[in-house]
Amino acid sequence: xxxxxxxxxxxxxxxxxxxxxxxxxxxxxxxxxxxxxxxxxxxxxxxxxxxxxxxxxxxxxxxxxxxxxxxxxxxxxxxxxxxxxxxxxxxxxxxxxxxxxxxxxxxxxxxxxxxxxxxxxxxxxxxxxxxxxxxxxxxxxxxxxxxxxxxxxxxxxxxxxxxxxxxxxxxxxxxxxxxxxxxxxxxxxxxxxxxxxxxxxxxxxxxxxxxxxxxxxxxxxxxxxxxxxxxxxxxxxxxxxxxxxxxxxxxxxxxxxxxxxxxxxxxxxxxxxxxxxxxxxxxxxxxxx
Numbered sequence: 001x002x003x004x005x006x007x008x009x010x011x012x013x014x015x016x017x018x019x020x021x022x023x024x025x026x027x028x029x030x031x032x033x034x035x036x037x038x039x040x041x042x043x044x045x046x047x048x049x050x051x052x053x054x055x056x057x058x059x060x061x062x063x064x065x066x067x068x069x070x071x072x073x074x075x076x077x078x079x080x081x082x083x084x085x086x087x088x089x090x091x092x093x094x095x096x097x098x099x100x101x102x103x104x105x106x107x108x109x110x111x112x113x114x115x116x117x118x119x120x121x122x123x124x125x126x127x128x129x130x131x132x133x134x135x136x137x138x139x140x141x142x143x144x145x146x147x148x149x150x151x152x153x154x155x156x157x158x159x160x161x162x163x164x165x166x167x168x169x170x171x172x173x174x175x176x177x178x179x180x181x182x183x184x185x186x187x188x189x190x191x192x193x194x195x196x197x198x199x200x201x202x203x204x205x206x207x208x209x210x211x212x213x214x215x216x217x218x219x220x221x222x223x224x225x226x227x228x229x230x231x232x233x234x235x236x237x238x239x240x241x242x243x244x245x246x247x248x249x250x251x252x253x254x255x256x257x258x259x260x261x262x263x264x265x266x267x268x269x270x271x272x273x274x275x276x277x278x279x280x281x282x283x284x285x286x287x288x289x
Contacts, residue, residue, distance in 0.1 A: 008145035008243065009067050009082070015138040015150045016060035019157060022134045023053045026127045033123045039116035041186075042124055044103065045167045048096055048160065055092040055156055059085050059149045066242050079242030080208065086152040087204040093156055093197035100163065101190025104183040121171035128164035131157050146243045146278065148207065152200045159193040207240040216277075220247055223276050229253055229265035231289045244280035247273060255288035262286045 030046030033039070062085020068078040138154035141147070166185035173181025206212075221233050232252040239246055251269060253262050266284040273279040 008147065009063050011141065011145050012063045012082075012147045012150045013060060015141045015147075016056050016063060016153055018134060018137065019056040019153050020053055020060065022130060022157075023049045023056060023160075026130060027053070030123065030127060033120055037117035037120035037123075039120035039171055041116070041167045041170045042120040044100075045124060045127070045163055048100065048163055051092060051096055052156060052160055055089045056153060058088040058092070059153045061085060062088070062149050063147075076241060079244055082147065082149045082242040083204050083207050083240070086149045086200060087208070089149070089152045089156060090197045090200035090204065093159060093200070094194055097159075097190045097193030097197055099190075100193060101187050104186030104190060107183045107186070108180070116171050116174060118171070118175055121168050121175070124164045124167035124171065128161045128168065131161040131164060135161060148204065148243055152204075155196045155200060159189075159196050162189050162192050165189070210239045212238045212240065220249075220273060220277060220279075223272055224249060224251060224269050227265065227268050227272055229257075229261075230269065234287060241280065245277070246281045246283070247279050248283045248285075250285045250287055252289035253286055257288075 027046045027049035030042050030049065034041075034043035034046055062082045065081035065085075066077075066079050068074075068081075070077045135154050135157035138150055138157055142151035142154055166189035169181055169185040170183075173179060173185075217236060217238055220238065221236050224230055224233050224236070230251050231254060234250040234252055236247065236249040238248070249269065251266070253265055257265075263286075266286055269284050270282040273282050
């Protein structure tokens with residue numbers, strides 16, 4: 001199971017690398033065309049992608065650090081480095097969202113005299129589609145390997161797709177003499193980015209403070225109670241180590257069982273949780289009933 005966890009982290013690196021490559025290419029395209037087409041919105045979008053490169057690099061570093069084996073300072077391994085990377089990504093996303101919203105509000109009082117070339121609008125729309133497909137890939141990968149940091153990267157990809165859509169709307173609005181569309185779209189997009197960042201921050205904070213979904217705990221409990229020989233579940237707790245789940249449970253068994261019989265039931269509980277819920281590790285304590 002531990003080897004599979006490391007393999008999943010290795011797969012997750014692909015998602016982070018794809019995001020980095022996409023952001024580098026799109027930021028170059030947006031900045032180049034933004035300057036040629038005299039589009040402040042597209043240049044701002046390009047600079048936004050430059051900051052996204054930093055967030056994706058943070059995710060990649062977190063994935064690599066998580067693959068380090070246990071040592072004297074980290075006897076349980078470095079799995080939580082991935083969660084820390086997700087939190088760093090959320091901070092960067094929040095800063096970008098606030099920046100987008102702030103600049104949009106300021107631009108309401110600034111009338112742009114020069115109308116940008118329409119090619120900048122289509123560039124923004126094209127980049128939005130590219131980032132949407134990157135988002136779909138990373139979301140599927142994150143679900144497959146149960147990775148918090150890759151899912152955070154996917155949500156960042158989606159936020160950037162929305163930013164590019166806002167850029168497209170704003171530039172098109174300028175073409176038709178509706179300059180207010182640009183700041184309005186940017187304010188909405190900034191809000192969406194901040195909300196996504198807050199969702200990621202809440203989830204990573206929950207994991208770092210050993211919080212856990214109560215519904216998932218109940219699912220584990222139900223699975224244990226269906227194991228042959230288990231008379232009841234006295235106590236059950238669970239926590240996250242990066243993309244891994246560790247369960248601690250106290251089960252009740254028949255008081256007439258010998259040590260081997262009780263051990264066999266505990267082993268069945270471990271195997272069932274690992275097989276049914278992809279739990280990384282299970283610690284079972286047996287008490288007589």
